[in-house]
Amino acid sequence: MREVLVRVAASGVAPWDALIRQGKSKVSPQPPLTLGSDFAGVVEAVGPGVSHFNSGDEVYGVTNPQFVGANAEYAIASASMIAPKPLRLSSLEAASLPVVAVTAWQMLFEHARPEVGQTVLILGAAGNVGAFAVQFAANAGFHVVAVVGTNDVEYARSLGATDVIDYRTSDFADVVRSVDVVIDTVGGDTRERAVTVLKPGGILVTVVSTDFVPARSDI
Template structure:
């Protein structure tokens, strides 16, 4: 089969190439999926650059892509809830990264039935951003009806999903975006859209229940300036908190160094009697099915910016890296691959 592979750490043009790869064979509790569509995410470019080497070192050649939608073509031993011909979607586990390929093996617990009213291209854009938003806002922040939540970068892949998810829980949603995207983001359901080119959100907000930090840097620490006492700051780009480093099983010395790095954040959280957590999303088929139900019921709608052919996968990653995507960037197989 054909697959896009990383040959080394570096840039898109010099470190990625299409290669012939062995057809995966589903192991116990795994299924084999014929890929009809995949999506790319900022983490794919981060891994390529080597930004995450401290947490996970790649063995080359390495696969690219974590989101997939396709058809089950084989099941391994122990799999009882999926069968050949099922239409499914998934955020694959890190051990199975490589969805920008003709076929992919996936652990069955990471897979959910594809919403029937969505195309494979639409479904492929859901898993990573959906699970990240769900685990951040619902699982960690405990978002509930009436909560006031600030979601940074509302026009991005995660932001556009998080806005809709938060609204489905009855939250009052505030988001930031550029001038050109204000109306577009408002149409997603945001109650208040702040144009960061014209306004400083810190001048407008206070007593927020939840801040969902998708940007990192100073935005993480600044979140504590706008939350109320006892509020919750959840980040996907900030420093790792002590609880998360322990859950990751990192060594004592690394945890100590990371604790020093996050000291300002933890002090800011303590001063507000607030929660601070850095969320690292985990593949979860049951949660993905819950999200799929929201799409099936049209409570949330897919947001796709551009779709590229499989052969244009490098262009898709380059477009995403430019930071101007409104919603998701999809890679579509023009014709189903043959075994």
Template sequence: MKAFILDSYGKTQTLRLDEMPEPLAGPDDILVEVEAAGINLLDSKIRNGEFKPILPYKPPLVLGHDLAGTVIKVGARVRRFKPGDAVYGRLRDGQIGAFAERVAVKESDLAPKPANLSMVEAASIPLVGLTAWQALVDRAKLKPGQKILIHAGSGGVGTFAIQLAKHLGAAVATTASATNAALVKALGADIVIDYHKQAFENELSGYDVVLNSLDAKTLEKSLKVLKPGGKLISISGPPDPAFARAQGLNGVLRLVLRLLSAGIRRKAKHADVDYSFLFMRASGEQLGQITKLIEDGTIRPVVDRTFPFEQLNDAFAYIETGRAKGKVVVTLK
């Protein structure tokens, strides 16, 4: 089968299209024919080597976390799916490889594809949808009437999180460029801060939750908009000790992450704010809950561009410009 292979870590590395052996499906696995794969900055960061300490993949390897496709074969213990089923999912850490014609996926990582979505639209959902779900539902426990600031509202996570937050009954503010203001308002944002002209930390106050996906300066400024007891959730770091424990990292790495996050944790404590780092996990069960919201029209996918599979490296270059509105997807069929 054809697959894009990362031969070594590095920011200038391109992925090589070549033949690979067919994947072997274990008793709990499903062999999926990939029809579309979502592109995520996580893939870029792994390629660059930024996650080597906590996700120790050894090149050569096949990247890719998001997929939609058709079940070809199921393992002996698989009960929820059969050949011919249309599925989508976020592959778990340690078993990635969606940038290939076929991949073996754990049954528990998949959900039936939403009936009202194309394969391209479905492939755009899993990672950003699960990230937003785990941040807003699991971590923030967002309630009706609360106020949330979602940074980078026109990005992949942002476009999904705005819609989910509105469904949960929250008032939503977001940061975006003037060019993208109409998009995020259409998704449900109540307040749009033009980050080119406005300082969000001077415009907003009394917020219950901030979802950060930007840099360290934005993270620190976000403390100013939160009320005492508020929650600052970051998906862009720095990782905290709770994350290190959950990942089962060794003592040296735990110490490193403790030191990296010491500054923001100290400032958050001083502001009476709860800081936490979220590194989303694969979950077919949660994706099933998201599917219901998609099928009833509560949440819609936002796809910026599609690329043919052969142009995967061009798709990487495009998402790294930071200009994508929503998600970028490569198509294999």
């Protein structure tokens, strides 16, 4: 594996860290280990076969496919899982991006694959993955319906949502119908109700469960 040694400037803490710590991750080694996957920092050294990074480069990304090792002064990262840090972002900002942004991107463009003009309903649109999904979807030309709490209505609009539903005052299942895609970051009963608003042939992508089976056979 082509790797680089990075002096860590910032690293993230995420829900999956708790699963890894508890030994419940399907991709990570069993504890003891060093937690942390998302990070930003400066390349200290490059390993054999690495030609697109040099010592002194500012980078950000994920350490490795096991999602461990970033919460340290130095981390070894797979060269294929990092990128140059955007100049406009601080290290703290950059370290908050990788897994959640990639998750939102994959849900939309690798799994759901909506077309321009289609309606995308995003559940939990003010959360970390949901907020990225709103921005990606709006930028791609989709009709974005964001479901958020009262305090996040204006925030969702600022991200580019076409329509915003406050779940504290309205049930989205009473407001929208025949949506093309549902992006679910909430799960439970909320996801079950989302199934009812999908058009025939619609697509629901969830990040909450790997064993969800919808009650409809036409989606």
